[in-house]
Amino acid sequence: MATAETHHVLDTPTFDEPTKLLIVVSPYYKDIADNLVSGAQAECEKAGATCEVVEVPGALEIPPAIRIAHRQSNFDGFVALGCIIRGETTHYETVCNDSSRGLMLLGLQGANIGNGILTVENREQAEVRADADGQNKGGGAAAAALHLIALQRKYGQKSKGVGFKPRPTLDDDESFQIA
Template sequence: MQAADKGQATDLDGTDLRIGIVQARFNEKLTQQLATSCIDELVALGVSAKHIKHVTVPGALEVPIALNAMAESGRFDALVALGCIIRGETYHFELVANESGAGVTRIALDHELPIANAILTVENEEQAWARAEEKGRDAARVAVEMANLLEDLS
């Protein structure tokens, strides 16, 4: 049985990778925690701070357009989407969650570029705080692993 059949070890070496991060400012304290955790983890994985481009946008619905611009630039090996959507009393939660998620996925597929989607969709602020730090770190690991995997597959 080949290694691929048994399950491969993940490649989390971020050396020489270029990563773009788009952070929604809505629920900014929470999204800043996501960003801080993500950037800290990227650096811990070997991504040079000078190879991390971090931009902010007003909210989760604006994340895909910034991701698209980054993807079209050809300067990044992977991207990260950061945001926090907390359920309210109206249908707006579903609209924002569904449309931002669909936009992120479409850009990843259209550009064949990995995008770690760490736009939290939660019921309340307590749930968001319970997830923010770990989801930021997870997004960094996903971005690095998928950038390396796609490089190996090309």
């Protein structure tokens, strides 16, 4: 159960130039996903950023969707939203770990991502975390992406392929190298 501790929250960054985010959401638990999206949209609006929303079937599809958009579009950042509730099998661990790992690898490639994929034991925990008037994890994920965009703009030009980047091979199979 979550405690009532007070945590420090950074002020929402402001931007001198237009900022555009893509919210990628898995609506597997639609009511929870809708609350996460509402919180993320409100945070984007608060920062003066614009956002688009795209839905994917499940949490494992969120990293590939962000990868496609990162490579082929002009979004400044991404917000990953969804909910994984523990069930009776080990599928929970697989989905939690692989979706998180995928987002981390994309971040190391230069994508500005806020991770708002809830990993919870039960629906009650998810509802509390998704509530835009409560823990507002959707808003927190958008804020994380916005802060990364602000850092990127502070320290230099937009760059892709920083950290781990794909290295072409003879058989067109992608492998990764440290940049």
